Amino acid sequence: MSIDIEQFHQVFFDESEEHLDTMEQLLMEIDLESPDTESLNSIFRAAHSIKGGSGIFGFDGLGGLTHVMENLLDKARNGQQVLTAEIINQLLSTTDLLKNILNDYRSGQPINQKEIDQAINLLEETIDADSASSELEVNNDGFGFFDSPTTSGQHTEAFGFFDGTDSAKETNDSAGFGFFDAEEKAEPVKDNGFGFFDTETVKPAPSEDAGFGFFDEPTDTAKTPRQPSPQQKVDTNNKQARSASTPAATQVKKPTTVENKSIRVDTAKVDLLVNLIGELVITQSMLNVLGNSETPLAKDKLEQGLLELERNTRELQEAVMSMRMLPISFVFNRFPRLVRDLADKLGKKVELKIEGGNTEIDKGLIEKLVDPLTHLVRNSIDHGIEMPDTRTANEKSESGVITLAASQRGGNIVISIIDDGAGLNKSKILDKARQNNIPVSDNISDEEVWQLIFAPGFSTAEEVTDISGRGVGMDVVRRNIESIGGRISIESTPGLGTNFNISVPLTLAIVDGMCVASGDQVFVVPLVAIIESIQPSQEQLRIISNEPLLWVRDKYWPILNLSKRMDIDGAIQSPTEAIIILIESSKKRFGLMVDRLLGQQQVVIKSLEQHYKRVPGAAGATIMGDGHVAIILDVESLADDVSTEATEKKHE
């Protein structure tokens, strides 16, 4: 029977990536004074799983490196290798290299063998340097794999992992699954079989899991996939392993695994479910229309049923949406490393605090949040946090604190990046703005000053470093956040620090909207953008260069006529007869003139691009209760169409 092994590559890549992330995270958390055996075990297991998988698939570049890494880790957890900051750094850079190799394999690019050999040599040096004294006790208490002496040095590409182990002198090695390590030592090898083989009670079970990552849970009895008569062979191992058992084996006998309880679901399937639910929502609103127009007798029952349907729909919708939700710690967890590396590089002391990592957010949003957040955190370290001596001079603690916090507020997730650094420098920003010919008035509010840093090409860093200062970042940050329907705001106090608040919608699939009519067409305005809706009186209207301007809430509002913008006939043209919706986009505030309001409704966002193309002014489309398509307005792009002339005049 032949298996197409390539079909598993994707799974291996995904899993390895997860393992590498786990490794990195745990390495970051290791307390050098008293390393936690459990986390060392977890790191070891992660390395081991990668090695095992790469063995199966013949990714030798990964296998070789993880093997050496594993040796080092193994010694560390047995207390034979004292972990130092340098070793942790070395291991971290090795994980980086492993990530690169993994990507190379994934994208089918040639791997850089030289780099790998270099890393292997470095790791081996580290091992040798420390283990010269303890050379005689090479304990390899992996998960029941047996190391072969170099004298035999034979690698069999076998699937089973207990072949011929009658004596330690004999070959019992297989690079196939990576369960057998070729150890470059000639002494007899002690095998501490992770507790499998220490006691009679442990019985190797036949294969339960012939997939990957067999050893994620070493407490399980040995799993022996595709192994002819496993019982017999393992028996011999048992003897041998028993005789060789050492205290180290009992120590790690029952490790509790840090388990990832998530399941991997193909996003296409989830998307399908989301679509189906969308349909259900539409059906429900369709029935709603029917219910409102029927005879009074049937109406009662219909209404009751509709109420039920509405409840069901909502619950189902929530359940399905939650499948797409991931804890935001997926993003946050990459920051400890970044902060550490950056702080080291800059000679600053920075402590990272993470709050609300369990807050859940749409998977699609998570991916889009990574870049802006990374940028903001880098900025906070580079510009925000001061050098240690400056901090002590200002009577602050030597190390700065950056807090990453996430919380849910209504239909939004609010993510804050808070630093206790120097704060934004108002006069510097204003100077820079004038240099860049950005018009600023003298009595500009703080809030408006901070918004200036989002202008393209704006940076107040005195020198351009490779970390930040090129000024290409903040405008991209804002654009990225706006592209997912979010907003960013800044609070800053000189000397006390800066607080970036990002607010993004929980999900991109459904939006709370206000349905409005213009002529015979219906449009949906996202509710978040609406401040209020009014029918203006003649007294509230002003005219500037033939453009109507609204005076309300002590401000001037330029008016955008939706029917003109959307090319609609038969709409109301006189502002006093129409409804003006006051809208605040991130760039401007303006009034949107429509005929009338139809009501508030949750709408399912449908893509216009799937079968057609992007339409300027439209964020998408939705299907109304009567089956008609309504365009969801994109207030950000509508804001661009507001006559800038009128906007400028509003300041006067």
Added chain:
Amino acid sequence: MNNTLDKNMQTDSSSQTEQEFLSFVLGEEQYALDIMAVKEIRGYEPVTKIANAPPFIKGVLNLRGDIVPIVDLRIKFNVGEASYDEFTIVIMLNVCNRIVGIVVDAVSDVIKLSSDDIKPPPEFGVAFDTKFLHGLAEVQDSMVIIVNIESLISSDSLALFDSSNQEG
């Protein structure tokens, strides 16, 4: 992608198998397109207008949850009169992984043609640019214009897709 049909035609000519076409009417003229591109045929119903779109793009329609653009070929190619009544037909096409509806005056028949029946088009005399044509065929003593529907729908002159994501 645009020449899939061409390839089909070539293999057909070698094996002499016939291909099926759906014939339809635009104004006074008979047209036909590869039936495999047809998803369904339905009556015309009011659409949602798209702002600032060219006049031949009537708007978008809800096709069981998909938002689908509707193109009136009569306006685009200036044939017949773009009127909409209960007999106006929309052919829903499935081309280039997208669904597009085209408005025609009527759908007439399914015709079988072998590649020998299809003659190269003249350089002039039809509303369609010849690059969107496969050729002409005589069916029951009248001429049918065979349209290369994929190249027409994905063409820049219809501008139905963003040029960046034509394959999308």
